[in-house]
Amino acid sequence: MKNAKLRTLCITIFTFFLVASGTSTPSNGASIFDLLPDGPGTTGYLGFTFEETRPTLGQLVSTISSNVIRKDKNDVPAMYLCTSMDDPQCTKGESIVAQLMLPPCATPADRMCVEALALGSGTNPLEQARLEREIAGPRTPADSITGLPAGGGPSLWSAPTVTNQAGSKTYGVSVRVMYFQNRVGLGSASKRDAPISLQSMRIDVVPVDIITGDYSPLETYASVNSDGGATFGTRQSGKSTGNYTDPAWLDNGSYGKYVDFADQTRVALTLRMGSEMTGWLYGRLKDVRVDVSPLDKNFNKITIEGAPVAAPGAYGVIKKSDLKNYPAIDARVRLGSNDFGYNELVNTPGTRGLGYSPVGNFTDFAAFEPILKAMPGAKSQWLIQSGASANGYQPQVTSKCFQDKSKLLGIVTTNALIYENGAPEFKDGTLNYKVAGLHHQADGVTLTRGTYDLAIRSETARCVYGFSDAPFQASISVIGADGQEQTIATESIREDAKREWLFLSAQNFTFSSPTIKVKLTQEKKLTQAAPTTTTTTTGKKVITKTISCVKGKVIRKVSGTNPKCPAGFKKR
Secondary structure (H helix, E strand, O other): OHHHHHHHHHHHHHHHHHHHOOOOEEOEOOOOOOOOOOOOOOOOEEEEEEOOEEOOHHHOOOEEEEEEEEHHHOOEEEEEEEOOOOOHHHHOOOEEEEEEEOOEOOOOOOOOEEEEEEEEEOOOOOEEOEEEEEOOOOOEOOEOOOOEOOEOOOEEEEOOOOOOOOOOOEEEEEEEEEEEEEOOOOHHHOOOOOOEEEEEEEEEEEEEEEEEOOOOOEEEEEEEOOOOOEEEEEEEOOOOOOOOOOEEEEEOOEEEEEOOOOOOEEEEEEEEEEOOOOEEEEEEOEEEEEEEEEOOOOEEEEEEEEEOEEOOOEEEEEEHHHHHHOHHHHHHHHHOOOHHHHHHHHHOOOOEEEEEOOEOOHHHHHHHHHHOEEOOOEOEEEEEEEOOOOOOOOOOOOOHHHHOOOOEEEEEEEOOOEEOOOOOEEEOOEEEEEEEOOOEOOOOOOEOOEEEEEEEEHHHHHHHHOEOOOOOEEEEEEEOOOOOEOOOOEEEEEEOOOOOEEEEEEEEEOOOOOEEEEEEEOOOEOOOOOOOOOOOOOOOOOOOEEEEEEEOOEEEEEEEOOOOOOOOOEEO
């Protein structure tokens, strides 16, 4: 229990540092202060946002810190910056948090690195991008005792022909991994060789425009808060004075500015990752493909391919004096603050903005939905993540087959404003995945259309349903909050030629809180089996058929070697 509390504490205070050390960059084109009734100078309001934000500059550098609650400072958290795991600063805290940016691979022997980036447009084949350089900035050394990899910086790549919306062919890749080590004690009691574990990962591929000028790379520095707690931050090195907007990074004499993908762009990213990266990934993609192949007993080569999606953000504003008229919102604001924080928030004259994570935040979204509007100008994102959400949300895991820690089991992606960060829930014979969002876009008239993609290991799907190695059929449906099934304009179900991965996609459904249901069927069903490794036939081409089934206005596609319409449906 103590270890769990320490881990939560460290992640909490480290997250606070990251937010406090830089300006968050929204995925959308406007900030909450620009959207106030009378513009940025409006006073006396509370503003609320739900959106998938870009990383801050402080989240795109490699750092190692030692963290502790200082009893001699009235329980003030302290974070000590370490140059390496052997730095004496690392003995001042009870736990270590390592934020590492994975560098591009330099040799075939390199591990925990970015191997390749490929891009394509429309139906054209993907083309390999050229690595231009790794962005300058803080570096951290690898540690042979714990196995902690080296930390580098983001990388800049150039595509031969695929341009972004700014007309440039330049793209950035940032892969951030977070590690945690509990050293148990302080000083001489600190356990230097305690086990270290991978906590989370975030992968971004971003189109950028390179802006030249008086810019310098970031550096880290130690500091002390006004309350006496040790901390650290990031800043431009040297005496640079150049102004920048929407920065993906700062470099020597230039910076990468976030722009948008061109329409119909596809991206494939190849990583060399440790086998501890298992379980479920989630993020912002559509039309997903995945390939995992072992490099050795400890590392895999993972290629994720898909098209970026624009996830619309949402915002709402309330006069502080009117907050009492919205009891559900008032209760959520109180829950997120202590008494002092709530009173300071409500009773001061200035306007404040509060941001909410889109991952798993169904309760807050339901409370705020009556006042929310869609943000204008959503930019597309190519984003994959793993680990717990920022607000601590964890999806319900009801199948033992989803608890296998030996391999990557699946990827769930969507453009929904609110979404879950893990495996679908297996209940009543279907795989169920919850999403939520606003019914209309920013104009208040155009319907918001949703996308959902599920890539799941075939053996995991067979384990869930107790299926044999024989081919199976799959169907997908979307059930609205009113319990009615929606008509889906685009639906795709396929299994790869090696029968290792099953890919399902539903697009063009509407919000506000639908549930996507996936059902698999097989002619001969076996007794539910424990999650054991199943040897499948490889290299054999499997011929599948897809039929359209209709019931009233509902159209459903079913795929398999011998597809049949579900009960109540007729073949069209």
